[in-house]
Amino acid sequence: MDTKAFEVLIHGQYAFDACRDEVYAYEDCRQTDSPVPRDPAECETKSRAVLGCFRKAERVEPICIDSFNDARECLFKADGNLFSCKDVVNEYVYCQKDPLSFKNFLAASTKEQRKPRTFDFIKFRGTYDKFH
Numbered sequence: 001m002d003t004k005a006f007e008v009l010i011h012g013q014y015a016f017d018a019c020r021d022e023v024y025a026y027e028d029c030r031q032t033d034s035p036v037p038r039d040p041a042e043c044e045t046k047s048r049a050v051l052g053c054f055r056k057a058e059r060v061e062p063i064c065i066d067s068f069n070d071a072r073e074c075l076f077k078a079d080g081n082l083f084s085c086k087d088v089v090n091e092y093v094y095c096q097k098d099p100l101s102f103k104n105f106l107a108a109s110t111k112e113q114r115k116p117r118t119f120d121f122i123k124f125r126g127t128y129d130k131f132h
Contacts, residue, residue: 006075009082010068011058014093019053026050057096063103064095070117077119084121 016023029043040047060068071092074085082089095102106114 006072006080009075009080010071010089010092013082013089014096015054015057017093018057018097019050022046022050022053061096061099063099063106064092067092067095067102074117074119078121081121085119088117 026043026046026049029046030038032038067088071085071088074088075082078084
């Protein structure tokens with residue numbers, strides 16, 4: 001299995017969350033009322049803003065490397081099922097959004113909570129719960 005695809009998926013989750021306003025502004029610029037597509041030059045500044053934001057989102061904070069590796073291992077063992085790994089991926093996104101708060105979160109955790117995670121999807125299958 002190609003783990004690079006999982007890395008792209010994990011970064012994509014954070015990047016879209018971090019760059020949501022830029023993506024929406026670009027999509028609003030591209031929309032027209034006619035079947036004729038808009039000239040791409042009209043939306044160049046908005047597309048550059050999206051690319052710049054995604055470039056910044058690709059950088060991983062050093063404190064987030066462990067949560068990134070946990071998310072990658074989870075997705076690998078779950079065959080790319082994002083719903084099975086949503087808690088682990090959300091932890092990585094939380095870390096990327098606010099590294100200082102995540103550092104405090106780790107400092108407050110106990111030894112039991114800091115144990116390495118094991119992902120066993122044979123015994124514990126992740127299920128999609130729209131209410132959770």
